[in-house]
Amino acid sequence: MSGHLIDLLGWSEAIAGFLLWLLSLPLALGNWIALQVGAPSPGPLTGVIGWVTGPDLVSFLGVIIAINLLLLWATAFHLLIIMWIERKMYSRLQDRRGIMIGLGSSEILRRILGPIPLLGRPFRRPSHLGTGFLQTVADGVKLFQKEVITPAKADRWMFHVAPVVIAASTLMLFVAIPWSDGFWIMGSYETHFINGTPQSVPVNPWGILVILAAFGIAPLAILIAGWASNNKYSLLGGMRAAAQLMAYEIPLVLSLIAVVVLSGTLDPFEFVRDQSRPLTIGGLTVPFLPNWYIFHPALVIAFVVFFITIIAEAERIPFDIPEAEAELVEGWTTEYSGMRFGIVFGFKWLRALAGAALIVIMFFGGWDGPVFTTLQVPNLATLGAGTVPLPVLFQEFWFTVKIYVVFIVFVWIGWSVPRIRIDQILNIGWRRLVPLSLLAILIAALAGGLNWL
Amino acid sequence: MAEMWINMGPQHPMTHGLWNLRIKVDGETVVDAEPEIGYLHRGYEKIMEVREFQKNVVLTDRLCYVSSITWSHCYCLACEAVMDVEPPPRAEYLRVITNELQRLASHLMWLAAYGPDLGLLTALLWALRERELFLDLLQLITGARMNQNFPRIGGVRNDAPHDFDKYCRKVIAHFRKKLGEHEKLFEQSKLFQMRTLGVGSISRKDAIDWGVTGPNLRACGAAIDLRKLDPYDAYPEIDFEPAVEHDGDSYSRYKVRVEEMKTSCSIIEQALAKMPDGPYRVKPPRRAEGEAFRRTEDSRGEALFYVIGDGDDRPYRVKIRSPVFSNIFAAPLMLRGNKVADVVAIMGSIDVCVGEMDK
Numbered sequence: 001m002s003g004h005l006i007d008l009l010g011w012s013e014a015i016a017g018f019l020l021w022l023l024s025l026p027l028a029l030g031n032w033i034a035l036q037v038g039a040p041s042p043g044p045l046t047g048v049i050g051w052v053t054g055p056d057l058v059s060f061l062g063v064i065i066a067i068n069l070l071l072l073w074a075t076a077f078h079l080l081i082i083m084w085i086e087r088k089m090y091s092r093l094q095d096r097r098g099i100m101i102g103l104g105s106s107e108i109l110r111r112i113l114g115p116i117p118l119l120g121r122p123f124r125r126p127s128h129l130g131t132g133f134l135q136t137v138a139d140g141v142k143l144f145q146k147e148v149i150t151p152a153k154a155d156r157w158m159f160h161v162a163p164v165v166i167a168a169s170t171l172m173l174f175v176a177i178p179w180s181d182g183f184w185i186m187g188s189y190e191t192h193f194i195n196g197t198p199q200s201v202p203v204n205p206w207g208i209l210v211i212l213a214a215f216g217i218a219p220l221a222i223l224i225a226g227w228a229s230n231n232k233y234s235l236l237g238g239m240r241a242a243a244q245l246m247a248y249e250i251p252l253v254l255s256l257i258a259v260v261v262l263s264g265t266l267d268p269f270e271f272v273r274d275q276s277r278p279l280t281i282g283g284l285t286v287p288f289l290p291n292w293y294i295f296h297p298a299l300v301i302a303f304v305v306f307f308i309t310i311i312a313e314a315e316r317i318p319f320d321i322p323e324a325e326a327e328l329v330e331g332w333t334t335e336y337s338g339m340r341f342g343i344v345f346g347f348k349w350l351r352a353l354a355g356a357a358l359i360v361i362m363f364f365g366g367w368d369g370p371v372f373t374t375l376q377v378p379n380l381a382t383l384g385a386g387t388v389p390l391p392v393l394f395q396e397f398w399f400t401v402k403i404y405v406v407f408i409v410f411v412w413i414g415w416s417v418p419r420i421r422i423d424q425i426l427n428i429g430w431r432r433l434v435p436l437s438l439l440a441i442l443i444a445a446l447a448g449g450l451n452w453l
Numbered sequence: 454m455a456e457m458w459i460n461m462g463p464q465h466p467m468t469h470g471l472w473n474l475r476i477k478v479d480g481e482t483v484v485d486a487e488p489e490i491g492y493l494h495r496g497y498e499k500i501m502e503v504r505e506f507q508k509n510v511v512l513t514d515r516l517c518y519v520s521s522i523t524w525s526h527c528y529c530l531a532c533e534a535v536m537d538v539e540p541p542p543r544a545e546y547l548r549v550i551t552n553e554l555q556r557l558a559s560h561l562m563w564l565a566a567y568g569p570d571l572g573l574l575t576a577l578l579w580a581l582r583e584r585e586l587f588l589d590l591l592q593l594i595t596g597a598r599m600n601q602n603f604p605r606i607g608g609v610r611n612d613a614p615h616d617f618d619k620y621c622r623k624v625i626a627h628f629r630k631k632l633g634e635h636e637k638l639f640e641q642s643k644l645f646q647m648r649t650l651g652v653g654s655i656s657r658k659d660a661i662d663w664g665v666t667g668p669n670l671r672a673c674g675a676a677i678d679l680r681k682l683d684p685y686d687a688y689p690e691i692d693f694e695p696a697v698e699h700d701g702d703s704y705s706r707y708k709v710r711v712e713e714m715k716t717s718c719s720i721i722e723q724a725l726a727k728m729p730d731g732p733y734r735v736k737p738p739r740r741a742e743g744e745a746f747r748r749t750e751d752s753r754g755e756a757l758f759y760v761i762g763d764g765d766d767r768p769y770r771v772k773i774r775s776p777v778f779s780n781i782f783a784a785p786l787m788l789r790g791n792k793v794a795d796v797v798a799i800m801g802s803i804d805v806c807v808g809e810m811d812k
Contacts, residue, residue: 094575094579240481324794326571327461327794327797328793329465415574417572417642418571418644419573419794421648421794
């Protein structure tokens with residue numbers, strides 16, 4: 001298996017090296033001037049230059065750049081896309097077209113491009129016949145313009161801290177989620193022997209555990225926000241979030257254990273490596289199918305439990321009782337306004353995305369895809385001499401496609417069922433999902449013990 | 454948590470209008486509830502005393518914008534009783550048809566509101582999509598989508614347009630297919646059943662004692678439908694059975710309304726088939742003396758107009774009996790002991806229209 005496009009840490013270190021080289025230029029100039037003035041060779045600033053361009057600082061700055069790139073990737077790219085997917089998808093479920101604001105709706109583009117023959121045709125009159133992708137951006141701009149209000153009787157400090165904790169814990173998820181063999185931050189390279197040949201592969205022994213732990217922080221912040229708002233609706237919403245967290249964290253982790261019995265690791269990379277082998281059940285190799293855990297009969301119950309609890313963790317309908325807008329106005333977000341509301345509201349989508357990514361890593365083979373096509377393109381670094389492989393259908397592509405498919409299933413479920421009541425949610429969590437996840441562990445252990453897997 | 458009062462309204466997504474439901478909660482459980490109304494009081498009964506009999510028709514349209522024709526129709530019936538006017542048979546059939554079209558539109562509006570109450574926003578768009586068909590039909594015959602100003606004292610304003618029956622049958626055939634989709638979305642969903650079955654029950658005796666009428670009463674097992682019990686217009690000549698359920702919970706109220714939509718479809722078809730030719734309006738006298746009341750089966754229950762004329766061209770006194778006014782004060786009986794989330798499931802199933810409640 002090969003073919004990741006992005007080597008995040010490598011690229012980031014290259015960027016960091018370049019930036020630090022730029023930083024060292026004035027230092028080198030100073031050094032040169034000092035040498036001209038008659039300073040002893042190799043100059044007084046040589047040590048500083050060596051430290052600035054040295055490997056320690058480069059790798060440190062590289063990690064910081066990598067984290068920023070990853071967060072931009074999550075928020076500026078995926079968040080906008082999944083919000084757009086959700087809005088378009090549920091609009092189609094509702095027999096309408098949904099948001100349609102696009103470039104054609106732009107007044108500026110109409111003025112500039114409109115007069116141009118042929119090319120300016122779509123821009124000539126203001127029309128809302130676009131893809132709607134810019135609607136989410138417009139909503140964000142609108143939220144930025146709104147006043148951020150803190151209620152007079154709110155617990156100010158806690159009220160301000162809660163959105164920060166929510167945003168931070170959600171972004172923490174993305175630090176631990178790998179997007180391909182090369183697109184990750186948390187982890188390290190180890191040499192594994194694959195088919196007898198040593199190969200450098202990424203490992204992150206506690207990755208899944210870190211993701212689940214980060215999932216558990218947000219409901220705490222929701223409880224804080226609900227309490228600090230000094231609003232009865234917010235309080236009820238926060239209490240609901242806390243109750244739901246207790247009921248659903250447990251089956252989430254228990255169903256994970258059932259999968260761990262099979263995979264023997266909590267390493268997302270190892271999960272994916274294990275799932276990209278051909279499917280073998282009970283010693284028989286199934287043709288054409290990869291070893292995705294979803295295909296294992298022993299893990300079906302674990303999958304169902306995990307899927308339901310992830311929907312609950314992401315607070316999507318039918319489990320969105322903390323902010324049930326029909327009964328609690330906007331639940332725990334009632335008192336938040338402006339972009340602070342935008343953050344607490346928008347990051348729900350990011351948690352759903354992270355949940356979908358977790359499901360894909362654990363059951364749908366992660367970035368394992370049927371084909372990884374590479375093109376041989378001229379090597380630009382050597383001015384066209386020789387070729388380098390350029391992935392066309394690469395790992396990130398397959399991973400993203402799978403995540404979006406799982407997310408669309410979330411949307412599909414969310415917009416075709418009503419919301420469940422709080423006591424029913426707790427009943428489902430404690431009385432159905434916990435026993436089912438225990439059963440899943442039992443089945444997985446039995447199947448593993450009898451060597452059926 | 455200690456017990457506390459929560460205002461659900463007047464600005465709250467649950468209310469569908471301007472009223473306030475104060476609920477006392479112990480944690481998530483509703484201990485007590487009290488409706489507060491009057492935010493939308495417009496003094497209807499007083500305004501009607503200073504306007505002529507005919508001009509009040511346009512006013513009664515505005516009692517409930519979701520169900521205009523049924524209200525102005527009821528007012529016209531009462532005025533006809535005062536003036537001793539008999540509308541021609543064709544007008545009676547036209548009234549039945551428009552009434553039932555309006556009932557369908559009203560129930561679809563209720564369905565559209567009930568879905569979002571439970572968190573099912575898809576139902577809103579689907580039900581409004583179907584409602585538009587009936588509004589189109591109403592527009593075809595009356596000229597307006599809402600606030601039609603169609604019934605007249607002594608008949609209806611105009612005759613049905615050419616091929617109206619053809620369009621009606623087409624829409625009804627289409628709607629019957631689509632209603633199956635709605636039933637799949639609602640009652641065949643396990644989650645919808647969890648939210649509504651056994652939620653907000655009220656006994657038949659309590660319902661009658663508190664003056665609950667209409668679909669809410671028929672959901673308790675009482676087959677009380679004024680179209681059968683106290684028939685008016687052409688209803689005696691039409692064969693139908695009012696929908697009755699026996700549990701008195703939110704699910705039964707939902708079920709009664711869905712069945713009523715089917716009944717309305719069949720009533721419209723029968724009325725279209727039996728509608729005689731002839732005049733559609735007689736000229737009523739300008740002045741009237743005497744008093745009378747007429748009650749009709751409105752989309753939400755028993756609507757009643759009590760009109761007194763003192764020989765002038767304006768009514769001396771008009772009394773409006775709104776079904777929602779009575780239904781909503783039986784709500785605390787249904788709410789007590791349920792969860793906060795059930796408040797919307799119960800109040801949504803009662804079908805509140807604030808315009809007619811506050812008058």
